[in-house]
Amino acid sequence: MADFSGSDLTCLRGERLVFGGLSFAAKSGDAVMLRGRNGAGKSSLLRVMAGLLSPRSGQVCWDGESIADDRIAHHARLHYLGHPDAVKPVLSVRDNLRLWGQLRGVQNIEHEIDAALDVLDIHHLARVSGRYLSSGQKRRTALARILMGQSDLWLLDEPTVGLDRESCGEVSRMIADFRARGGIVIYSTHIDLEVDNPTVLDLDEFAIPMVEWLLEHPELDGTSPVSTQEAAQ
Amino acid sequence: MNGFFAILRRDLSLALRQGADSVMVVAFFIVTTTLFPFGVGPEANILARIASGVIWVSALLAAMLSLERVFQTDYEDGTLELLTLSPVSLELLVLGKVLAHWLTTGLPLIIAAPLMALMLNMDQDGFITLMVAMLLGTPALSLIGAIGAALILGARRGGVLVSLLVLPLYIPVLIFGAGAVEAALLGISATAQLQIMAAILLIALAATPFATANAVRQAME
Numbered sequence: 001m002a003d004f005s006g007s008d009l010t011c012l013r014g015e016r017l018v019f020g021g022l023s024f025a026a027k028s029g030d031a032v033m034l035r036g037r038n039g040a041g042k043s044s045l046l047r048v049m050a051g052l053l054s055p056r057s058g059q060v061c062w063d064g065e066s067i068a069d070d071r072i073a074h075h076a077r078l079h080y081l082g083h084p085d086a087v088k089p090v091l092s093v094r095d096n097l098r099l100w101g102q103l104r105g106v107q108n109i110e111h112e113i114d115a116a117l118d119v120l121d122i123h124h125l126a127r128v129s130g131r132y133l134s135s136g137q138k139r140r141t142a143l144a145r146i147l148m149g150q151s152d153l154w155l156l157d158e159p160t161v162g163l164d165r166e167s168c169g170e171v172s173r174m175i176a177d178f179r180a181r182g183g184i185v186i187y188s189t190h191i192d193l194e195v196d197n198p199t200v201l202d203l204d205e206f207a208i209p210m211v212e213w214l215l216e217h218p219e220l221d222g223t224s225p226v227s228t229q230e231a232a233q
Numbered sequence: 234m235n236g237f238f239a240i241l242r243r244d245l246s247l248a249l250r251q252g253a254d255s256v257m258v259v260a261f262f263i264v265t266t267t268l269f270p271f272g273v274g275p276e277a278n279i280l281a282r283i284a285s286g287v288i289w290v291s292a293l294l295a296a297m298l299s300l301e302r303v304f305q306t307d308y309e310d311g312t313l314e315l316l317t318l319s320p321v322s323l324e325l326l327v328l329g330k331v332l333a334h335w336l337t338t339g340l341p342l343i344i345a346a347p348l349m350a351l352m353l354n355m356d357q358d359g360f361i362t363l364m365v366a367m368l369l370g371t372p373a374l375s376l377i378g379a380i381g382a383a384l385i386l387g388a389r390r391g392g393v394l395v396s397l398l399v400l401p402l403y404i405p406v407l408i409f410g411a412g413a414v415e416a417a418l419l420g421i422s423a424t425a426q427l428q429i430m431a432a433i434l435l436i437a438l439a440a441t442p443f444a445t446a447n448a449v450r451q452a453m454e
Binding site for chain 1: 235239246251310312317319326
């Protein structure tokens with residue numbers, strides 16, 4: 001039973017405090033839906049969870065161990081789907097996917113690619129170069145990537161952008177399958193993606209004015225990043 | 234190491250399919266070198282005197298020209314983000330990308346250099362040393378340049394910025410690279426210069442991947 005949690009996370013982008021004092025917890029099989037107005041920090045939170053962005057304070061833990069302690073292990077267990085599709089125009093769909101399989105050290109890559117393409121129903125596009133794909137097809141290629149290899153955590157930033165209604169159903173099914181296998185899914189979405197009783201995390205609740213936050217954390221009043229240990233002292 | 238070869242293979246196949254990059258670097262090198270006879274006049278002994286310096290300066294500029302693209306396209310389409318998130322050390326991936334950059338830009342320059350030397354009337358005694366020096370120098374240029382290429386990610390007008398960042402760091406390679414050829418032309422052994430260039434390459438190989446990887450991580454924030 002895996003356990004993914006974050007405590008007292010604060011995210012600072014430039015001069016702006018995006019969210020503060022945010023905590024979350026998820027267990028194997030859970031889905032967490034991030035909600036909030038534009039700019040509430042949904043993408044930032046997903047990037048913090050992935051380890052792309054360091055939180056200003058607080059920490060993100062997997063099974064009780066901070067993800068910053070072993071980045072490679074955290075990267076090995078997660079799949080992140082951001083806004084860009086990362087599909088190279090001159091490479092075929094299959095070649096695009098192969099790189100990600102190789103980087104994850106996937107055994108039996110061609111077989112895995114076939115399986116992922118079947119799930120997303122883009123097998124007929126396997127040999128087509130990225131530049132001839134529609135935006136929906138590119139998005140499906142990006143979604144096929146997160147099926148490659150073993151993973152325990154999906155961080156999906158608006159996974160359905162550019163997809164038609166049918167494909168949204170496929171994404172729902174992918175998420176359901178992944179949860180059934182014990183995966184944790186954390187996602188943000190603007191449409192109603194059918195996911196079985198997700199935990200809702202409303203980021204608007206964690207938007208706090210900068211001044212108030214600085215008053216609560218006088219020890220953080222400065223421009224240089226402070227590590228959590230120092231902050232705790 | 235699988236990740237290293239995976240990214241190397243992908244970058245090489247991208248370069249092969251897009252093709253234009255390598256050709257452009259070599260063409261730029263040839264054109265820049267050709268400008269000098271027009272500027273300083275066609276006197277054979279003057280050209281022979283400045284040949285090694287001209288070839289090295291042109292090679293530096295040509296290598297720099299292609300730097301911007303090392304990470305830029307991957308940054309723009311989100312690939313770099315995913316590379317940062319893959320379970321392979323980013324330093325190794327950076328090294329793979331740099332090696333691909335060198336194979337597609339540095340290596341063609343080494344092959345083109347003797348032709349330019351011939352055009353500038355350089356004595357043939359210097360040819361071998363020139364190529365050996367470039368073999369040691371151009372990988373160092375790619376390694377050092379990658380730091381600049383990673384630092385400018387997200388900046389506007391990055392191309393100009395990268396030259397300001399990187400060119401000063403290229404000076405040691407220029408001094409010893411041109412010095413080695415000068416020595417060979419004077420009939421003295423160029424071993425000392427070549428050894429220093431090998432040392433620069435080794436230091437760059439050991440240190441720059443860490444700096445570049447950190448710059449890439451910074452760009453992801």
